[in-house]
Amino acid sequence: MTPTKNAPRQMMRKLHEIMASAIAAEERLNKVVQLVSSNMMAEVCSAYFIRDDNILELFATQGLKDEAVHNTRLKVGEGLVGLIASSATSLNLGDAQNHPKFAFRPETGEEIYKSLMGVPILRSGKVVGVLVVQNKISRQYSDEEVEGLQTVAMVLAELVLSGELLQQGQNGTTEDRVAVSRFEGMVFAEGLAEGVVVMHEPKVEIIQHLSEEYDYQLSRLDAGFENLLKQIDEIMSAEDVIHHGEHREILDVYILFARDKGWRTKIENAIESGLTAEAAVEKIQIENRSKMLNTEDPYLRERLSDLDDLANRLIRHLMGAVGTAASKRLPDNAVVVAQNMGPAELLDYDREKLKAVILQEGSPTSHVAIVARALGIPMVGQLGAGLLDIDEGVQVLVHGLDGEVYISAPPEILQSYRDAIVARTKLLAHYDDMRDKPAITKDGVEIELVINGGLAMDIDAMHRTGAHGVGLFRTEFQFMISETLPRIHPQAAFYKSIIDAAAGEPVTFRTLDIGGDKEVSFLKREKEVNPALGWRAIRIALDRPGLLRYQLRALITAAAGTTLNVMFPMITTVDEFKQAKAILEKELERHKKNNRPMPCEIKVGTMLEVPSLVWQLDELLPLVDFISVGSNDLMQFFFACDRENPRLSNRYDTLSEPALKMFKHIADKCRHYDVPLTLCGEVGSKTIGALAIIALGFRRLSIAPAAIGPVKMMIRSLDLAQLESVFGQWSSRSDHNIREELIAFAKANKVRI
Ligand code: PEP
Ligand code: MG
Numbered sequence: 173m174t175p176t177k178n179a180p181r182q183m184m185r186k187l188h189e190i191m192a193s194a195i196a197a198e199e200r201l202n203k204v205v206q207l208v209s210s211n212m213m214a215e216v217c218s219a220y221f222i223r224d225d226n227i228l229e230l231f232a233t234q235g236l237k238d239e240a241v242h243n244t245r246l247k248v249g250e251g252l253v254g255l256i257a258s259s260a261t262s263l264n265l266g267d268a269q270n271h272p273k274f275a276f277r278p279e280t281g282e283e284i285y286k287s288l289m290g291v292p293i294l295r296s297g298k299v300v301g302v303l304v305v306q307n308k309i310s311r312q313y314s315d316e317e318v319e320g321l322q323t324v325a326m327v328l329a330e331l332v333l334s335g336e337l338l339q340q341g342q343n344g345t346t347e348d349r350v351a352v353s354r355f356e357g358m359v360f361a362e363g364l365a366e367g368v369v370v371m372h373e374p375k376v377e378i379i380q381h382l383s384e385e386y387d388y389q390l391s392r393l394d395a396g397f398e399n400l401l402k403q404i405d406e407i408m409s410a411e412d413v414i415h416h417g418e419h420r421e422i423l424d425v426y427i428l429f430a431r432d433k434g435w436r437t438k439i440e441n442a443i444e445s446g447l448t449a450e451a452a453v454e455k456i457q458i459e460n461r462s463k464m465l466n467t468e469d470p471y472l473r474e475r476l477s478d479l480d481d482l483a484n485r486l487i488r489h490l491m492g493a494v495g496t497a498a499s500k501r502l503p504d505n506a507v508v509v510a511q512n513m514g515p516a517e518l519l520d521y522d523r524e525k526l527k528a529v530i531l532q533e534g535s536p537t538s539h540v541a542i543v544a545r546a547l548g549i550p551m552v553g554q555l556g557a558g559l560l561d562i563d564e565g566v567q568v569l570v571h572g573l574d575g576e577v578y579i580s581a582p583p584e585i586l587q588s589y590r591d592a593i594v595a596r597t598k599l600l601a602h603y604d605d606m607r608d609k610p611a612i613t614k615d616g617v618e619i620e621l622v623i624n625g626g627l628a629m630d631i632d633a634m635h636r637t638g639a640h641g642v643g644l645f646r647t648e649f650q651f652m653i654s655e656t657l658p659r660i661h662p663q664a665a666f667y668k669s670i671i672d673a674a675a676g677e678p679v680t681f682r683t684l685d686i687g688g689d690k691e692v693s694f695l696k697r698e699k700e701v702n703p704a705l706g707w708r709a710i711r712i713a714l715d716r717p718g719l720l721r722y723q724l725r726a727l728i729t730a731a732a733g734t735t736l737n738v739m740f741p742m743i744t745t746v747d748e749f750k751q752a753k754a755i756l757e758k759e760l761e762r763h764k765k766n767n768r769p770m771p772c773e774i775k776v777g778t779m780l781e782v783p784s785l786v787w788q789l790d791e792l793l794p795l796v797d798f799i800s801v802g803s804n805d806l807m808q809f810f811f812a813c814d815r816e817n818p819r820l821s822n823r824y825d826t827l828s829e830p831a832l833k834m835f836k837h838i839a840d841k842c843r844h845y846d847v848p849l850t851l852c853g854e855v856g857s858k859t860i861g862a863l864a865i866i867a868l869g870f871r872r873l874s875i876a877p878a879a880i881g882p883v884k885m886m887i888r889s890l891d892l893a894q895l896e897s898v899f900g901q902w903s904s905r906s907d908h909n910i911r912e913e914l915i916a917f918a919k920a921n922k923v924r925i
Pocket of ligand 2: 781802804805
């Protein structure tokens with residue numbers, strides 16, 4: 173046995189003895205702080221626990237003045253101890269007193285201690301206390317010491333779980349459930365639902381943290397890993413996973429993690445220091461979570477959250493509490509509540525019974541949100557603290573259109589939700605009925621409706637809605653979920669699967685639009701002051717032509733024997749288009765020279781999303797096969813207004829005179845040069861926006877799949893000539909937007925907006 177293994181083992185053995193002894197909880201706590209203090213050669217070791225009203229109270233100390241016990245109290249967030257509790261992360265400070273958060277408490281006598289290290293005491297992921305050590309000299313505690321203190325903190329959580337230290341009702345236990353009835357969050361996947369709360373993760377509490385039966389715990393870990401891999405295999409062989417490439421990729425990442433030697437070794441080391449298998453997994457999970465909280469890299473966060481999901485699964489296997497609520501009998505109208513969820517876990521649920529998912533955390537770009545959208549399950553996230561305190565079985569309303577969630581809603585709200593759900597269900601059924609009907613106005617003008625997509629599942633949505641093609645396929649998504657640059661063959665295979673699934677309907681692939689807010693992990697970029705105006709999209713592609721060449725090669729291969737529609741993003745000058753097109757032509761030549769099967773037709777166009785290009789249309793239009801207006805970016809640059817900034821979202825209106833003038837100019841020019849024109853920005857996805865855009869002369873709209881039904885319904889109820897006869901008068905007025913006029917027109921003429 174190595175000495176490094178021995179030292180923590182001795183401390184763990186003593187800890188075990190103390191925790192197992194028949195003395196009162198507070199007495200045990202005193203012994204633990206004494207043990208830590210002597211073992212870590214710290215003059216002070218103190219334990220704080222959170223009382224009901226979010227107050228941290230000193231429960232035990234070795235080194236601080238005795239009279240401070242139960243007298244020193246801090247709010248969560250106050251002082252360094254409060255900071256550890258509010259951030260749920262460790263602090264390791266050589267000069268604690270000069271930290272801006274340091275709060276001096278005279279009764280403790282702590283003014284003589286320079287250095288401080290503290291860790292949160294966590295129970296089921298919630299902070300229930302803080303454990304701190306302090307030294308007189310200024311010193312940096314080693315990583316091993318931080319880990320050691322974290323282990324002790326984990327074991328101390330047992331005192332809270334047993335209810336011996338704090339009575340029930342204190343610090344987040346059963347009786348202090350927050351009586352919050354309304355939460356506000358962010359819509360991750362649209363839809364409305366009423367149901368009953370089902371907690372995604374049955375609360376598994378680790379009851380026993382310490383064990384000296386190292387071999388037995390290691391064998392339990394082996395069995396746990398084996399079962400975990402088996403479970404992932406089962407999910408992977410599920411029908412819908414086989415058919416959807418994205419799910420597979422995500423699960424492949426899970427398998428990689430589950431087989432990761434580094435992760436396993438860390439857990440084994442924790443067992444060898446004296447923890448049970450489940451406590452060892454939790455210990456590494458806590459470290460991982462603190463990394464997760466401290467990283468700003470969205471990709472890394474996503475991976476760490478995958479690992480967190482996996483650790484939860486492993487703990488449940490080890491504790492015989494296998495499965496989330498997905499493996500239990502669900503009520504017919506389950507609304508699943510979770511802190512966060514992995515995509516694989518979402519796929520475990522019975523789709524018939526799962527009505528919605530609400531998350532305390534999460535992000536709209538996470539994999540689970542993407543899967544929810546593809547499956548049509550309403551999902552609201554970022555609902556904040558308190559969500560996990562709601563009771564299982566209570567009634568819940570999920571407004572996945574405006575991001576509201578009501579728990580045990582009062583009767584008036586319940587009724588208005590029910591009305592909204594009934595109306596929406598009827599409307600959705602009506603859209604389904606219209607699937608095969610043409611998008612043609614009452615006076616016979618046909619409007620082509622196609623979808624915006626970026627996932628294999630979007631093609632299913634195209635068929636389901638009766639749209640006739642994909643006007644914008646955002647290829648960057650495949651790159652965003654990949655850790656390395658996707659190679660040509662998988663890229664080509666993916667594009668071909670999209671073309672094949674579209675079954676003859678045209679798909680317009682947009683080359684990589686990365687940069688700005690769309691990060692990819694394989695291209696490290698410097699932080700930019702104005703990323704939206706920075707090195708992005710075609711600018712990266714022309715500076716790093718290898719990336720574009722590879723992608724074009726994959727697209728040409730995928731479109732063999734059919735039409736390749738390709739367009740470039742963020743073109744700002746005609747010259748940029750020429751350069752991009754020249755790269756495409758070179759790739760086509762190369763392909764031909766190598767006797768590879770060629771596409772039978774190639775159409776090359778550009779996005780129009782930078783205002784400068786609007787004033788180069790006379791030079792540009794003779795060179796392109798089509799134009800697609802990206803109104804999201806075009807408006808952002810036109811009004812100098814960040815499209816991501818919620819404060820500005822209602823400030824400038826696309827339906828106001830300057831913007832309408834520009835759209836009309838574009839439509840007129842395209843008609844003059846006989847160049848097919850599509851609008852693919854969000855403005856076309858709202859019926860009122862589509863109404864204006866059609867009146868301005870656009871005849872092809874590429875919109876979100878969910879917008880096909882409403883926009884088609886609007887078109888089929890419109891007399892376009894009638895609208896055109898009045899539209900010119902409104903749109904030339906510079907004093908306001910024309911929303912009101914459009915709404916009044918629609919009302920008067922029964923246009924369904
Ligand atoms: C746009 O800018 O309008 C557009 C469709 O592209 P994206 O939203 O992907 O930037
Ligand atoms: Mg854009």
